[in-house]
Amino acid sequence: xxxxxxHIPFCKKRCSYCDFHFSTTFSKYRSQLIDxxxxxxxxxxxxxxxxxIETIYFGGxxxxxxxxxxxxxxxxxxxxxxxxxxGLEMTFEVNPEDATEDNLINWKKQGINRLSIxxxxxxxxxxxxxxxxxxxxxxxxxxxxAQVHGFTNISIDLIYGLPGLANEQWMEHLERxxxxxxxxxxSYCLTIEPKTALLNHVQKGVLERPSEDQQSExxxxxxxxxxxxxxxxxxxxxxxxxxxxxxxxxAYWNLTKYIxxxxxxxxxxxxxxxxxxxxxxxxxQQVGNNDHWFEAEVLSVAAQWNECFLTGLRTKWGxxxxxxxxxxxxxxxxxxxxxxxxxxxxxxxxxxxxxxxEKGKLQADGISxxxxxxx
Ligand SMILES: C[S@@+](CC[C@H](N)C(=O)[O-])C[C@H]1O[C@@H](n2cnc3c(N)ncnc32)[C@H](O)[C@@H]1O
Ligand code: SF4
Numbered sequence: 001x002x003x004x005x006x007h008i009p010f011c012k013k014r015c016s017y018c019d020f021h022f023s024t025t026f027s028k029y030r031s032q033l034i035d036x037x038x039x040x041x042x043x044x045x046x047x048x049x050x051x052x053i054e055t056i057y058f059g060g061x062x063x064x065x066x067x068x069x070x071x072x073x074x075x076x077x078x079x080x081x082x083x084x085x086x087g088l089e090m091t092f093e094v095n096p097e098d099a100t101e102d103n104l105i106n107w108k109k110q111g112i113n114r115l116s117i118x119x120x121x122x123x124x125x126x127x128x129x130x131x132x133x134x135x136x137x138x139x140x141x142x143x144x145x146a147q148v149h150g151f152t153n154i155s156i157d158l159i160y161g162l163p164g165l166a167n168e169q170w171m172e173h174l175e176r177x178x179x180x181x182x183x184x185x186x187s188y189c190l191t192i193e194p195k196t197a198l199l200n201h202v203q204k205g206v207l208e209r210p211s212e213d214q215q216s217e218x219x220x221x222x223x224x225x226x227x228x229x230x231x232x233x234x235x236x237x238x239x240x241x242x243x244x245x246x247x248x249x250x251a252y253w254n255l256t257k258y259i260x261x262x263x264x265x266x267x268x269x270x271x272x273x274x275x276x277x278x279x280x281x282x283x284x285q286q287v288g289n290n291d292h293w294f295e296a297e298v299l300s301v302a303a304q305w306n307e308c309f310l311t312g313l314r315t316k317w318g319x320x321x322x323x324x325x326x327x328x329x330x331x332x333x334x335x336x337x338x339x340x341x342x343x344x345x346x347x348x349x350x351x352x353x354x355x356x357x358e359k360g361k362l363q364a365d366g367i368s369x370x371x372x373x374x375x
Pocket of ligand 2: 012013015018019060
């Protein structure tokens with residue numbers, strides 16, 4: 001079982017908080033870039049040893065900016081070079097203004113069966129300071145139109161811990177998200193990234209820096225509101241109704257193999273992590289010349305152990321005792337640490353797995369880090 005991630009590094013506008021890899025001036029070279037993505041897929045066809053592709057994820061940037069023929073070109077490159085499973089999950093990240101009738105019909109026809117729609121906030125003023133390219137109305141219309149066109153696996157993205165967002169308003173955002181009857185909600189706490197317009201606004205006092213206490217309160221509100229409405233928190237920031245887990249993301253968290261194509265995309269083959277150059281022009285030129293367009297690092301045993309805790313403890317499944325045994329088991333200090341978490345009610349042990357309790361999830365990063373090993 002394996003997955004493919006395709007990074008589409010195009011955006012209409014620069015959202016003030018975003019530091020993902022994308023460009024807003026891509027029209028001159030878009031066809032070269034799509035050709036390079038297809039060439040990279042072909043060049044790497046033997047890396048997965050004919051394992052079947054169970055998930056494909058188009059992320060970005062803005063995959064919903066792809067033209068119909070660009071999407072089919074990429075899908076042809078995947079289908080002609082890889083063994084694609086019949087039960088494939090194919091996710092497309094969508095910016096609301098792109099969810100037009102024609103696009104939705106085309107995406108469905110091309111086999112996309114899961115949409116991740118970036119709503120971000122239910123307050124128009126937030127969408128303005130975020131510099132989003134859609135209105136509130138376009139956000140909710142996108143979800144409704146996708147449902148009309150038969151998409152039955154829809155996720156929405158919301159951000160909490162926003163400047164000036166009161167807890168009552170956050171509760172309202174969650175209620176409005178729930179009223180859309182989606183199957184999945186991903187919600188991350190706002191991070192103020194270096195070199196973003198948001199950091200500049202906060203430093204100049206144009207926007208208020210959200211307090212950590214308020215962000216923690218909003219995390220707790222989110223867990224409680226979503227759980228009461230039948231959403232299962234299967235990963236710290238991801239909630240699913242009726243087991244509509246994101247298969248592709250779950251595979252990342254289980255450390256399953258995947259290849260990532262496109263500028264800045266990451267790959268993992270079980271022991272080595274690899275990341276592509278985060279520069280569009282260099283990417284398509286270097287792929288075109290088959291000239292080293294990536295860097296790679298073989299994970300040390302300590303790094304593999306650390307990832308196992310970092311990703312595993314964020315999920316409801318936790319870390320299996322078998323996996324821990326595979327590393328030769330806990331060291332005595334780690335064992336003592338584990339026992340104190342178990343007795344303090346921060347972790348629990350069930351059917352051969354260690355996971356975080358509700359209380360433990362509030363300190364997820366700190367608890368995982370306390371198990372980290374040095375090389
Ligand atoms: C990079 S975007 C790509 C998808 C699409 N272009 C969009 O904007 O919805 C993926 C998600 O990352 C989240 N995100 C990006 N930057 C973030 C930040 N600084 N803090 C919290 N969440 C962020 C947003 O929720 C966004 O939907
Ligand atoms: S949040 Fe999405 S649309 Fe906005 S700049 Fe980042 S990738 Fe592009």
